[in-house]
Amino acid sequence: MLTGVSAAMAGTVLAGCMGPSPSEQAYEALENVVSKEAPFKKEQEPLLKLEQEENKLYNEIVALGMNDFDKIKKLSAEALELVEDRKARIASEEKSIQASEEAFKDAEEALGKIEEKEAAAEGEELQKLMNDRYDAYGKLAASYKVAAALDEELYQMFQKKDLKLEDLEAHIEKINASYKEVKELNTKFNEYTDQYNKAKKEFYSAADINTGEE
Known part of the structure; x- marks a missing residue:
């Protein structure tokens, strides 16, 4: 099952007299990224149920x-x-991730303006992990769509009365190989997501952003 980026518990915005700092702008942008992925997270349970059915x-x-x-x-x-x-549902999921990726550009712009050394370094790591995550998702989605197309072909084969056993076995072998790849890419995507969520907390700590979390 896919995992999504996590939100801070409380959206505390710290705006000073001179307006929000680059770190505070980054906070706002990063939490907006989370909201863009809400449809993505919403699709996970229905997708799992469909696969089980x-x-x-x-x-x-x-x-x-x-x-x-x-x-x-x-x-x-x-x-x-x-x-x-x-x-x-995969198409809906992809649309959500694309919106997230577009929103993340605002975060990258704000992160690039941070001058404090430790926070800037954490921000760079955050950007790298998120871009790796987007890349991993792109590969995962493409692989999943190939697997789904093979499933579609399989059920179309079952519609034919003269279906040959050797043809069926060969096709099932393709499906198994395809889903093995999906599983591997899914694991990689989830790893990047976990790393990103951890790195975001570390960035907030380094930038002294009060999110309301303990």
């Missing part, structure tokens, strides 16, 4: 062993609908 249908189809073609055709049609739903 689809897996259940697949197991039912395999258990029938082509002995009840009408039932297999019905179940595979239901599975195709679930794949379409997954693809739509």
Whole structure:
């Protein structure tokens, strides 16, 4: 399951007489990034449920062993609908991450203005981790869409009465390899997300930003 960037517990804005400092501007921008990823986080549970439902249908189809073609055709049609739903949710997820990436540009601009040495260094690390995270997500999303397309082809194959076992086995092998890649990329994305969330706390501490957290 994918993880998202975390928000500070309290959005304390520290604006002085001369207006917000670069660190405070960065804080505002970074918390805005979190809000942009709200739709992304919202899609995680529904996506997992769709995958579980689809897996259940697949197991039912395999258990029938082509002995009840009408039932297999019905179940595979239901599975195709679930794949379409997954693809739509992935598109929504991608849109959210793209909005996050666009919002992060404001954070990078503010982080680049920070002069205090320790906070500036933490800010640079934060930018690197987030850009690595965006790159990892791009690869993950592309891989997931390939896997979903292979799933779609699989259920279309089940719609054919003259389906050959060797063709089915070869296709399932492709699917397994594809989802192995998805799993590896998912792990990498989650690692970057965890590292980023930790680095953001360290930046807030170095920049003396009071977020209300203990």
